[in-house]
Amino acid sequence: MKDPRVDRLAALVAGYSLGLGDGQAVRIDGAACSAPLALALYSEALELGANPYLNISLPELDEILLAEGTDEQIEYLSPMSWSEVEALDAMATIWSDENTRALSRVDPVKQAGWLGTRRKLSTRRWERIAEGKMRWCGTLFPTNAHAQDADMSLEDYERFVFRACHVEEATPDATAWWRSTSEALSEHARRLGSVRELRILGPDTDLRVGVEGRTWIAADGQYNMPDGEVFTSPVETVTEGEIRFHFPAIYEGREVEDVRLRFEGGRVVASEAARGGDYLDALLGLEGARVLGEVAFGLNYEIDRFTRNILFDEKIGGTMHFALGSSFEQAGGNNPSGLHWDMVCDLRAEGEVYADGELVWKSGSFLEAGPGAPCSTRGSRGSRTSSSATRSMSSRASSL
Amino acid sequence: MIEGASVSTDFLVALYRCVLAVGAHPVTRVGLEGVREGLLGHGTDAQLDWLNPRSVDDIECADVRIQILADTNTRSLSAIDPTRQARVSRSRSPILSRVLERSAAGEFRWVIVGYPTNAAAQEAQMSLRDYEDFVFGAAMLERDDPVAAWRELGTRLERLGAWLGTVETLRIVGPDTDLSFSVRGRTWIPCDGTFNFPDGECFTSPVEDSVEGEIRFTYPAVFHGRAVEDVRLRFVGGEVVEAEASKGRDFLEQMVAMDEGARRVGEFSFGLNEAVTAFTGEILYDEKIGGTAHLALGEAYPESGGVNRSALHWDMVCDLRQESEVYADGELVYRNGAFLDGRF
Numbered sequence: 001m002k003d004p005r006v007d008r009l010a011a012l013v014a015g016y017s018l019g020l021g022d023g024q025a026v027r028i029d030g031a032a033c034s035a036p037l038a039l040a041l042y043s044e045a046l047e048l049g050a051n052p053y054l055n056i057s058l059p060e061l062d063e064i065l066l067a068e069g070t071d072e073q074i075e076y077l078s079p080m081s082w083s084e085v086e087a088l089d090a091m092a093t094i095w096s097d098e099n100t101r102a103l104s105r106v107d108p109v110k111q112a113g114w115l116g117t118r119r120k121l122s123t124r125r126w127e128r129i130a131e132g133k134m135r136w137c138g139t140l141f142p143t144n145a146h147a148q149d150a151d152m153s154l155e156d157y158e159r160f161v162f163r164a165c166h167v168e169e170a171t172p173d174a175t176a177w178w179r180s181t182s183e184a185l186s187e188h189a190r191r192l193g194s195v196r197e198l199r200i201l202g203p204d205t206d207l208r209v210g211v212e213g214r215t216w217i218a219a220d221g222q223y224n225m226p227d228g229e230v231f232t233s234p235v236e237t238v239t240e241g242e243i244r245f246h247f248p249a250i251y252e253g254r255e256v257e258d259v260r261l262r263f264e265g266g267r268v269v270a271s272e273a274a275r276g277g278d279y280l281d282a283l284l285g286l287e288g289a290r291v292l293g294e295v296a297f298g299l300n301y302e303i304d305r306f307t308r309n310i311l312f313d314e315k316i317g318g319t320m321h322f323a324l325g326s327s328f329e330q331a332g333g334n335n336p337s338g339l340h341w342d343m344v345c346d347l348r349a350e351g352e353v354y355a356d357g358e359l360v361w362k363s364g365s366f367l368e369a370g371p372g373a374p375c376s377t378r379g380s381r382g383s384r385t386s387s388s389a390t391r392s393m394s395s396r397a398s399s400l
Numbered sequence: 401m402i403e404g405a406s407v408s409t410d411f412l413v414a415l416y417r418c419v420l421a422v423g424a425h426p427v428t429r430v431g432l433e434g435v436r437e438g439l440l441g442h443g444t445d446a447q448l449d450w451l452n453p454r455s456v457d458d459i460e461c462a463d464v465r466i467q468i469l470a471d472t473n474t475r476s477l478s479a480i481d482p483t484r485q486a487r488v489s490r491s492r493s494p495i496l497s498r499v500l501e502r503s504a505a506g507e508f509r510w511v512i513v514g515y516p517t518n519a520a521a522q523e524a525q526m527s528l529r530d531y532e533d534f535v536f537g538a539a540m541l542e543r544d545d546p547v548a549a550w551r552e553l554g555t556r557l558e559r560l561g562a563w564l565g566t567v568e569t570l571r572i573v574g575p576d577t578d579l580s581f582s583v584r585g586r587t588w589i590p591c592d593g594t595f596n597f598p599d600g601e602c603f604t605s606p607v608e609d610s611v612e613g614e615i616r617f618t619y620p621a622v623f624h625g626r627a628v629e630d631v632r633l634r635f636v637g638g639e640v641v642e643a644e645a646s647k648g649r650d651f652l653e654q655m656v657a658m659d660e661g662a663r664r665v666g667e668f669s670f671g672l673n674e675a676v677t678a679f680t681g682e683i684l685y686d687e688k689i690g691g692t693a694h695l696a697l698g699e700a701y702p703e704s705g706g707v708n709r710s711a712l713h714w715d716m717v718c719d720l721r722q723e724s725e726v727y728a729d730g731e732l733v734y735r736n737g738a739f740l741d742g743r744f
Binding site for chain 2: 022023025027032035038039042043046047049051053054056057058060061064065068069070073076078079080083084087
C-alpha cells in the first residue's frame with residue numbers, strides 16, 4: 001500500500017527543495033530498495049512539467065567492482081557520465097541502504113581510489129550548483145538497515161524520518177513549514193554574522209572558535225531533506241581549548257567513540273578516544289585534518305536522538321557539530337582537505353554558548369534576545385543566502 | 401552498457417561480473433517497473449517528446465549494449481492510449497536509428513537477452529519453472545558445450561543465408577496467405593546468438609515497393625504489451641492497404657499510421673530454432689520458433705540493404721508448419737515448416 005508520507009516527501013523535495021519546473025532535465029538517484037520514493041519523485045517531477053529519469057543503483061555491483069575490478073576499472077568514468085553532468089538541471093539523491101555495512105571488508109586503498117574518482121564528477125556538479133546552473137537535494141528513504149543503525153524498528157524509524165522532514169500528518173502544509181523555518185534559520189544566520197568569537201562550554205568542553213568575517217549559512221531544506229541548521233567555517237588559526245564528543249564520531253562507516261580534542265592556534269594538538277583511537281590518529285594525519293572546517297548549530301528539534309546517519313545527526317536540535325577538514329568557500333573558509341569529518345557534540349543537558357562574552361545558547365537552544373535568537377518581529381529578513389550549500393555535501397560528495 | 405529491470409537483478413549482477421572479468425567497463429541502466437506507466441499515463445506531450453540526452457550519449461559512447469528483457473507485468477501498459485505510445489516511439493526513434501547505423505558500421509555491438517520471470521511465464525501460460533526450462537532450452541544451455549552448439553547452428557544459418565542471397569523473389573503460401581516480394585540485391589543475415597539470445601533465424605529486408613498480396617498471422621501480434629489478434633494485412637506496391645484484426649484493430653491502425661515507413665515491410669525472416677516450439681507472447685522467442693516466418697512493419701536493418709525508416713519495428717509471426725509452402729523464383733523450396741533438399 002502506498003504511504004502518503006512518501007508522496008508528501010516527494011512533493012516537498014520536487015517542489016520546495018529543487019523548485020522543479022517546465023522542461024528541466026532531472027535525474028533521480030537511488031538504490032532499488034528506494035523504489036517507492038524514487039517513483040513518487042518521478043511522478044511529482046512529471047506533475048511539475050519536468051523531464052525526470054531514474055538512475056537506479058544496485059549496491060552489490062559496487063562491492064563486486066571493488067573486490068574483482070582492476071584499478072583501471074575501479075577508476076574508470078564513462079564518457080556518458082561527463083556529458084550527463086553538463087546536461088542536468090536538477091538532481092535528487094535518495095540515500096537508502098539494504099545494508100549500511102556492505103563495504104566493511106573492502107580494501108580501503110581501492111575504496112579511496114574509487115571515491116576519489118567519483119568525487120571528480122561531484123566536484124563538477126558542485127561547480128555547476130555554485131554557478132546556479134543546477135540544483136541538488138539529498139534525502140533518505142527509510143529501510144530496515146537504517147532503522148537497525150538507529151536501534152529502532154522500521155515503523156518507528158519511518159515515523160522519525162518523516163517527522164524530521166515534516167511530512168507526517170501533524171504538519172498540514174510541509175512547504176509552508178519549511179518556508180517559515182527558512183526565515184527563522186536565516187535570522188539566526190544574520191545575527192551570528194556579527195559575532196567575532198564563540199565560546200562553547202559543556203562537560204569536558206571549553207572551546208573558543210573565531211568566526212569574525214565569516215558568513216553563516218541557513219540550511220533550510222534546499223540541499224538536504226530533512227534539514228535545519230546554521231553553519232559557517234571558522235577562522236582557521238584561532239581555535240583554542242578542548243571539546244569532548246559524547247556521540248560516536250563516524251567516518252566512512254567506522255565509529256570512533258568518546259573523542260576528545262585539544263586545539264591550540266587553530267590546530268588539534270592532542271586527541272584521545274575510548275575506542276578507535278588509531279583510526280582517529282590516521283585521519284588526523286591527512287592534510288588539513290587538524291583544522292576545523294565547519295562549526296554549526298543543529299536546530300531540527302524533531303530529530304531528538306543519535307541514529308548513526310550524519311544526514312540526521314548533524315541536525316539534532318540542541319547540538320553543535322564541528323567538522324575536521326575541508327571548509328566551505330561560500331562561508332569564507334580556507335582550509336582545503338580531503339577530509340570532512342562531522343562530529344556532533346550534545347549540548348542539550350548542560351551546554352552553554354557565549355557570543356563575544358554574551359550567553360546566547362543554553363541547554364540546547366538559542367536564548368530569546370541574543371545573537372542567533374529567532375527573530376520574532378521579522379524585521380529585515382536575512383537574504384536567503386544564494387549559496388546556502390549543504391554540509392552534507394563534502395562528507396557525502398561521493399554519493400552525489 | 402547493461403540495461404535491465406530491477407526484477408532481473410540476479411542476472412544483471414552475474415553479467416556485470418562477467419563483463420568485469422574480461423576487462424571491460426560495465427555501466428548499468430537499471431529500470432524500475434512503474435516508470436514507463438507513469439510517463440505514458442501522466443506525461444504531457446512535451447514530456448512524451450523529450451529525448452533524454454543521456455540515452456543519446458549512451459548510444460554514441462558505448463561499445464556494446466546488453467539489453468535484458470525481464471517483465472514484472474507484461475500487461476501494465478494495457479490502459480495506455482496507443483497514440484501516446486506511438487508518440488514516445490517517435491521521439492525515441494533517433495536512438496533506434498543510431499543503434500542500427502553504428503551497428504551496421506561495425507562501431508557498436510548489441511544483444512538482447514531474455515531472462516525468465518513469473519510475468520513472462522504467465523504470458524506464456526507456464527509455471528516459472530517450466531518457463532525457465534523453455535528459455536534455457538532455447539538457449540541450448542543444457543548442451544555439454546553450448547558455445548560449440550551455437551557455432552554449429554551459426555554455420556548452418558550462414559549456408560542458408562548464402563543460398564537465400566541468390567534468390568530474387570519469394571512467395572509465401574499458407575492459410576489465407578499468398579504474399580510475394582523481391583529480395584533481389586538484399587543481404588540475408590544469419591542470426592547466431594550475437595544480437596539476440598537465444599537466437600536462430602535468417603532475415604533480410606525485402607525491396608520496399610515490391611511486396612504484394614496478403615498474409616494472415618497465426619499468432620497474436622504483441623507490441624508494447626498489447627496483443628492484436630488474428631492480424632491480416634494486404635499489400636499493394638509495398639504498402640499496407642488493408643489491415644484487419646479480430647481484436648485490437650484500432651491499435652493496429654494507429655501503429656501503422658505512426659509514420660510513412662510504418663506501412664512498409666522492414667524485415668522478412670525465417671524462424672529456425674528447433675528448440676523453440678511453443679508460442680509464448682514474447683517476440684524474442686516467438687520470432688525464432690522453428691518452422692515459422694515473420695515480417696516486421698517499419699524500420700529496416702541497414703546491414704541487409706533495407707532503406708525503410710520508421711519509429712516502428714513490429715514483428716508479426718506466421719506459423720508455416722502446416723499447409724504452407726515457400727517458392728523461391730518459382731521453385732518450391734520450403735514445405736510445412738522445413739526447407740527442402742538439405743538447404744538448412
